[in-house]
Amino acid sequence: MSESNRIEYKQELTENLEKEVIAFLNYAEGGIIYLGVDDKGNAVGIENADKVQLLIKDRLKNNILPSALGLFDLILQEKEGKAVLKIIMASGPEKPYYLRKYGMSEKGTFVRIGSSSEPMPSKMIENLFSKRIRHSIRKIRSPRQDLAFEQLKIYYETNDKRLNAQFSKNLEFQTEEGQYNLIGYLFSDHNSLSVKMAKYDGKDRENLIENNEYGYESLVKSTKRILDKLEIENKTLTQITSKERKEFRLWNPIALREAVINAFVHNDYTKELAPKFEIFSDRIEITSYGGLPEGLSKDEFFSGYSVPRNQEIMRIFKDLDLVEQLGSGVPRILKNYPKSSFHFSENFLRMVFVANKAVVETVVETVVETVVETEQKIIEILLQNNKASAKTIGEKLEISQRTIQRYLKNMVSKGILKREGAAKGGHWEFIKK
Structure with a gap:
């Protein structure tokens, strides 16, 4: 595998890492940097991998604007018996990205052209800036300012992580004016976000037999409660023969989990609407608001290119091991369900998973x-x-x-x-x- 518009090799950590990362953030498809690999794709390895990872996280956090947190992933791999660091970058939703010290200029802003990262022309910078999403949830003021985060702190501690006194700033829960924003509101102990799961006795919405509420609390808790409820609903059929024991479930559990996480991470919360979950006798439907992220085609979506609508939510979900790595969700779903399971409209994205007939x-x-x-x-x-x-x-x-x-x-x-x-x-x- 050679270098390309989406792949960059580096033998070691260099001073221009931010330049390469920025170029991928500004590129429509994002990209991957392999650290510890030469130009020909041969593994040379890196030393002190843990230290290098911490250094990279710190540099990307402090040297790039707008914030790149939640838009990159670091994965330590072994190639040819040597340690290689894989840095995955999503396509950023707030282009153009640039070096903090040089500002939004040709000297500080880069774009991927072929297999190289080049300075971005000033006209392109101006054009991208004019299209920038100005209503990201990071910039929207929370409807309440008396927020508490005890639930979130417990989840971090459960994952052997501790939130310090600066956590609301580090997790980007504040606007530029220092007030709590919509992200903080969504992850606070109490909010007005209703998260419902409905269950129907049949193939239509005529006979509602359950209507459960899992909202009005931290988005992490709502997500986990939805996952727990679906684990119960996902019935198992066991077949035992003389040779083996086989288990079949209503829905593939890996794909179902990815669909739930995808719905929460990529939902448009600007109108304080949450994803909706509906169980029928023959299928499950998961509907999120907002349609495809701006600039992402259906083909790119199905290929696993990542353009997180809510990078801040993605980052927290990754901290808590709800998300494994950028761009992995949709490909995992497609291993078990066809593309026709996804239904797109301008304002919605609905995933429909047909139940296993034998289990039904x-x-x-x-x-x-x-x-x-x-x-x-x-x-x-x-x-x-x-x-x-x-x-x-x-x-x-x-x-x-x-x-x-x-x-x-x-x-x-x-x-x-x-x-x-x-x-x-x-x-x-x-x-x-």
């Missing part, structure tokens, strides 16, 4: 058996007391009153029961056939 059929059979068993238990209770209310039956069977009412309604429609008298004071009668 098994789940349906199990549900039918459960329904019959529950109906039998209801009959036994009513034989002892035909005036028993749905609440009383529910308490005996440890099932919600609403669910019992649904069973009773179904038993009436099937001609098993009929109601005599008013809701209060009436009783149930069995229909003789």
Whole structure:
């Protein structure tokens, strides 16, 4: 693999690393720098890899504007038995990026042309600056300023990381004026962001059987609760033969997790709208707001080119191991589901994953058996007391009153029961056939 418009080799860490990184940030497809590899692609290795990684993070954090945090990834690899550092850069959403010490000028701003990084012409700088996204969530003031971050601190500590006194500045929770911004608001313990998961009894939205709320708290906690709920909903079918044991799930768990993370990271929060999650009998739909990021085509999206809409969210999710590396999510989904699973519009991106048919059929059979068993238990209770209310039956069977009412309604429609008298004071009668 030779150097190209997206690949750069460096034998060692040099003074012009920021120049190469800036060129990739300003490039539509981003790029990759391999440190410890010569011009011909042969591994020469790097020494003190951990120290080098810390140095690179510090340089990219302090020497590049606008902030590149959340737009690069460092991955230590072994090639030909030698340590090689892979630096992945996403295409930045706030172009043009430039060297802090030289400002937004031809001397400080670079772009990728072929396999080299060249100074960006002043006209191109002006053009990119005029198109820059001025309403990024980093610049939007939080609707509240009395924010607390205890949940976030716990998640960082769980990952053996600690937030210091400057964490709100380091995580870019503040506007240029020093007030909390929308990022801080989203990650605070309490906010007004509603995150819902709906479950329907069928293939359409006619019969809603569950409507759970996972919002109004730190975005990290909401994300983890959605993932936990879907892990429960993702039923498993086990087939055991004389040779092996096979397990099949409603949806591929890796792809499903990536889709959830992708929805939270790339959602447009400027209108305080969250991703939506809907479970049907034959599929799951995950809808995020905002459509494709500006400047990213469908082909580039499917190829895994990364243009994070919310680099600050990406950075925190990566800190907490919710994201593995830039650009890995969509390719992982495509290993299990076709491109037709993605539905694009100007304002939305919807992912539709069809359920594994074999698992669906098994789940349906199990549900039918459960329904019959529950109906039998209801009959036994009513034989002892035909005036028993749905609440009383529910308490005996440890099932919600609403669910019992649904069973009773179904038993009436099937001609098993009929109601005599008013809701209060009436009783149930069995229909003789």
